[in-house]
Amino acid sequence: MASGKFITFEGIDGAGKSTHISFVAELLRERGLSVVTTREPGGTELGESLRNLLLHQKMHLETEALLMFASRREHLAQVIEPALARGDWVISDRFTDASFAYQGGGRKLSLDKLNALEAWVHPHLQPDLTLLFDVPLEVARARLDAERTPDKFEQEKADFFASTRNEYLRRAAEFPARFRVVDSTRPIPEIREELRGIIAAL
Ligand SMILES: Nc1ncnc2c1ncn2[C@@H]1O[C@H](COP(=O)(O)OP(=O)(O)OP(=O)(O)O)[C@@H](O)[C@H]1O
Numbered sequence: 188m189a190s191g192k193f194i195t196f197e198g199i200d201g202a203g204k205s206t207h208i209s210f211v212a213e214l215l216r217e218r219g220l221s222v223v224t225t226r227e228p229g230g231t232e233l234g235e236s237l238r239n240l241l242l243h244q245k246m247h248l249e250t251e252a253l254l255m256f257a258s259r260r261e262h263l264a265q266v267i268e269p270a271l272a273r274g275d276w277v278i279s280d281r282f283t284d285a286s287f288a289y290q291g292g293g294r295k296l297s298l299d300k301l302n303a304l305e306a307w308v309h310p311h312l313q314p315d316l317t318l319l320f321d322v323p324l325e326v327a328r329a330r331l332d333a334e335r336t337p338d339k340f341e342q343e344k345a346d347f348f349a350s351t352r353n354e355y356l357r358r359a360a361e362f363p364a365r366f367r368v369v370d371s372t373r374p375i376p377e378i379r380e381e382l383r384g385i386i387a388a389l
């Protein structure tokens with residue numbers, strides 16, 4: 188049996204990543220693949236409870252990072268690892284790059300601590316492909332403002348998102364074999380064409 192692959196979607200809030208998840212899942216299903224879509228923080232019953240705390244309650248930045256990785260540990264054990272072992276493909280709306288970008292870049296938690304948590308929680312697993320939906324802050328903010336009541340992260344100021352975006356781009360440059368940076372300022376159909384090409388190449 189062909190082994191499944193692990194694809195993650197990343198970007199600052201409002202970049203447009205969630206818009207494309209069902210499209211990519213459908214592209215894979217059209218090829219006869221079994222696909223699991225999930226998200227972080229969340230993806231399990233415990234993870235969704237942690238998500239509610241993480242998105243709405245103020246906490247120390249290290250508590251925030253630890254809870255992100257606690258949610259991830261449960262997610263890996265209950266959802267991601269069993270799916271990959273079955274040969275399914277897994278698409279996750281955010282994974283560990285978000286911790287580096289938000290807790291590391293945005294909140295300035297040391298990268299050493301994040302590297303240690305990553306090495307503890309998933310020493311041997313990395314996504315096969317990470318799609319980074321990249322937009323300037325103003326574009327992301329305008330998309331969010333049009334939409335919903337902001338959560339704890341979405342209420343952060345522009346410099347937080349500038350640092351978050353920079354850390355995402357820094358990681359994309361550090362791991363070019365895994366990342367594809369998608370210019371998400373373009374119209375949705377244009378982005379979909381690019382995604383079609385990326386998935387075909389995978
Ligand atoms: N390329 C695009 N052009 C115009 N609008 C877009 C584009 N992509 C997404 N949008 C719109 O922007 C809004 C935010 O998109 P989406 O929910 O996909 O963002 P997101 O990156 O997943 O945000 P979050 O991480 O906060 O959930 C939605 O209203 C969506 O329809």
Ligand SMILES: Cc1cn([C@H]2C[C@H](O)[C@@H](COP(=O)(O)O)O2)c(=O)[nH]c1=O
Nearest residue numbers: 200227228255281282285286289290340
């Ligand atoms: C996995 C993860 C997420 N976050 C932040 C990023 C977003 O602001 C929220 C999740 O909301 P979304 O609508 O699903 O994008 O959580 C984070 O700070 N650190 C993480 O590891």
